[in-house]
Amino acid sequence: MKYRVIIRKYKTEWREPKYVSYEVEADPDTSVLDVVEKISLEKDRTLAFEHACHHGACGACGMIINGVERLACITKIGEVARNGMVVLEPLRGFKVISDLAVDKSRMFKQYALVKPGTHEKVVVTVEVEKLLDCLECGICYSACPIANTFEGYVGPSVIAMAYKSSSNGKVPAIIDSRRGVWACHGSFECSARCPVDFKPGETIMKIRKELLFGKLQVV
Amino acid sequence: MTKHVVVIGGGVTGAAIAYDLAQRGARVTLLERGSIGSGTSGRTHGLLHSGCRYVADVDVARECYLENVTLRKIAPFLFEKNGGLFVAIDESDLKYKDFFLKKCEEAGIPVKELDRNEALRLEPNLNPELKAAVLVPDGTFDPLKVMLSFLASAKLHGADIRPFNEVVGFRIESGAIKAVRVLDKTSEREYELEADYVVNATGAWANKVASLAGLSVPVKPSPGVMVALNARIGHRVFNRLNKPGDGDIVIHQRGTSVIGTTSWIVEDPDKVTIPREHVELMLKRGTELAPIVAKLKVKATFVSSRPLVGAVQASTGREVSRSFAIIDHAREGIENFASIIGGKFTTARLMAEKMADFVAERIGINQPCRTADTPLAPYWSYFT
Numbered sequence: 112m113k114y115r116v117i118i119r120k121y122k123t124e125w126r127e128p129k130y131v132s133y134e135v136e137a138d139p140d141t142s143v144l145d146v147v148e149k150i151s152l153e154k155d156r157t158l159a160f161e162h163a164c165h166h167g168a169c170g171a172c173g174m175i176i177n178g179v180e181r182l183a184c185i186t187k188i189g190e191v192a193r194n195g196m197v198v199l200e201p202l203r204g205f206k207v208i209s210d211l212a213v214d215k216s217r218m219f220k221q222y223a224l225v226k227p228g229t230h231e232k233v234v235v236t237v238e239v240e241k242l243l244d245c246l247e248c249g250i251c252y253s254a255c256p257i258a259n260t261f262e263g264y265v266g267p268s269v270i271a272m273a274y275k276s277s278s279n280g281k282v283p284a285i286i287d288s289r290r291g292v293w294a295c296h297g298s299f300e301c302s303a304r305c306p307v308d309f310k311p312g313e314t315i316m317k318i319r320k321e322l323l324f325g326k327l328q329v330v
Numbered sequence: 331m332t333k334h335v336v337v338i339g340g341g342v343t344g345a346a347i348a349y350d351l352a353q354r355g356a357r358v359t360l361l362e363r364g365s366i367g368s369g370t371s372g373r374t375h376g377l378l379h380s381g382c383r384y385v386a387d388v389d390v391a392r393e394c395y396l397e398n399v400t401l402r403k404i405a406p407f408l409f410e411k412n413g414g415l416f417v418a419i420d421e422s423d424l425k426y427k428d429f430f431l432k433k434c435e436e437a438g439i440p441v442k443e444l445d446r447n448e449a450l451r452l453e454p455n456l457n458p459e460l461k462a463a464v465l466v467p468d469g470t471f472d473p474l475k476v477m478l479s480f481l482a483s484a485k486l487h488g489a490d491i492r493p494f495n496e497v498v499g500f501r502i503e504s505g506a507i508k509a510v511r512v513l514d515k516t517s518e519r520e521y522e523l524e525a526d527y528v529v530n531a532t533g534a535w536a537n538k539v540a541s542l543a544g545l546s547v548p549v550k551p552s553p554g555v556m557v558a559l560n561a562r563i564g565h566r567v568f569n570r571l572n573k574p575g576d577g578d579i580v581i582h583q584r585g586t587s588v589i590g591t592t593s594w595i596v597e598d599p600d601k602v603t604i605p606r607e608h609v610e611l612m613l614k615r616g617t618e619l620a621p622i623v624a625k626l627k628v629k630a631t632f633v634s635s636r637p638l639v640g641a642v643q644a645s646t647g648r649e650v651s652r653s654f655a656i657i658d659h660a661r662e663g664i665e666n667f668a669s670i671i672g673g674k675f676t677t678a679r680l681m682a683e684k685m686a687d688f689v690a691e692r693i694g695i696n697q698p699c700r701t702a703d704t705p706l707a708p709y710w711s712y713f714t
Contacts, residue, residue: 163372165632166558209516219713
């Protein structure tokens with residue numbers, strides 16, 4: 112199949128971004144990420160985009176595909192193309208480094224405030240540990256109307272991580288503040304767009320309820 | 331004046347080398363043509379090797395196990411430390427068992443044979459026909475986060491990490507690299523970076539990068555296909571109790587399980603596609619280990635090229651380990667340039683230790699390696 116892939120490109124000294132179109136030949140089963148990588152290797156050497164695991168396990172390749180936040184590695188081009196066209200843009204709510212690559216500092220710098228753990232305990236037949244399902248991809252920040260307008264917001268994924276990795280019924284005080292769960296307007300865009308169904312929106316509502324009923328303490 | 335080392339390659343090897351050298355006091359700049367981990371390292375299945383897959387070579391297995399222990403100690407937050415199971419499905423597997431147990435003992439890897447019921451109690455999705463099971467200290471990880479932790483640690487020691495900066499050439503004068511020519515993809519500008527020493531840690535791309543300096547590196551890019559399922563089917567790594575082969579491992583991390591892998595040799599790691607029959611083979615072999623695989627959907631298929639070491643001649647380099655090699659390009663007339671190839675994601679810290687020993691000696695830094703005893707910085711601090 113022939114596809115037209117249109118990518119929003121931006122380089123540091125440009126006054127404004129521009130949309131560049133590439134014709135590519137790809138099987139409809141090919142991931143959008145593999146198509147982007149092929150473009151970077153064969154047609155546009157300076158195309159900047161982030162990727163690592165290529166199987167939905169690391170969160171690097173979040174981008175906006177035909178208007179919707181998705182992980183490019185687990186999105187098949189044939190399923191998202193409209194009339195053979197796919198428009199790719201960087202995530203919203205982050206500073207663009209170049210092209211599709213964004214600087215995720217505004218999300219990761221919140222970690223120092225809440226110091227979330229990375230594991231949760233799971234009991235199958237015996238207890239095992241697993242990494243939290245959150246891929247830290249930044250898609251929930253991009254989809255969230257609050258994160259897009261309020262720089263100080265701790266953000267959906269980090270709030271949910273802090274809660275899920277807390278063990279003693281306590282969360283950091285910033286969670287119970289205007290920068291934490293009380294900033295949320297309940298649009299649930301985070302949960303709607305989350306590629307791994309981590310449900311940050313539902314977790315934020317649960318934290319609010321537990322705070323109000325005195326079931327959750329702050330430290 | 332502090333010596334400036336340029337490390338080329340932002341995979342796990344380059345990240346660990348940048349960290350080690352920066353910790354010893356060198357001024358380090360790391361260059362990566364794409365984003366961090368966008369080559370082979372990011373596209374691993376994420377197995378923290380116990381070494382048991384390599385028991386045919388006891389030294390390699392021991393090396394792997396010791397690094398596994400070190401990584402768990404310096405960064406427990408990065409790994410799912412649930413172990414793995416080697417299971418025998420057929421008679422040929424069963425015949426391998428005694429050899430396997432003997433070699434694990436020789437390598438000093440703590441393993442434990444489980445009876446069938448116990449194995450199935452721990453991992454209900456394993457093939458109920460299994461004939462034997464051995465519990466081993468495997469683990470799993472998110473490769474990107476491991477690399478970011480090494481780089482966050484490197485940054486704490488002043489290293490300058492530059493993704494989207496591709497090496498396009500070298501300025502060589504009187505038998506030494508004076509500067510590296512770099513294309514910054516974020517601005518589409520080229521610039522020169524002066525260097526006292528240059529390390530080529532580009533793995534499967536090592537020969538392509540070395541060729542920019544008119545040199546060659548005996549790396550054999552060896553792709554392997556992996557298949558990620560849209561569900562997680564276990565917690566301990568599933569291995570086939572036999573010699574390493576195609577589709578004999580299922581690795582679980584976060585919400586997914588990955589079946590790996592195949593192996594062939596290519597010339598150019600930038601021109602690798604996934605043979606459809608490899609995907610079918612992974613699913614068939616994965617189903618033998620865990621019948622539930624047949625009922626699941628494929629979430630993603632991916633391929634990446636291991637940097638296998640080809641024939642290293644005594645005249646072109648020195649082997650520091652049977653599993654990886656450092657090529658000293660001084661022997662070919664460029665005195666301040668070395669390449670490192672081979673190895674495993676699990677042994678990256680050790681590779682970096684040997685590479686940094688080698689570089690430190692040449693640039694006059696008299697500091698021992700401390701990476702095995704220093705906790706790694708959390709990956710999120712890379713961004714702050």
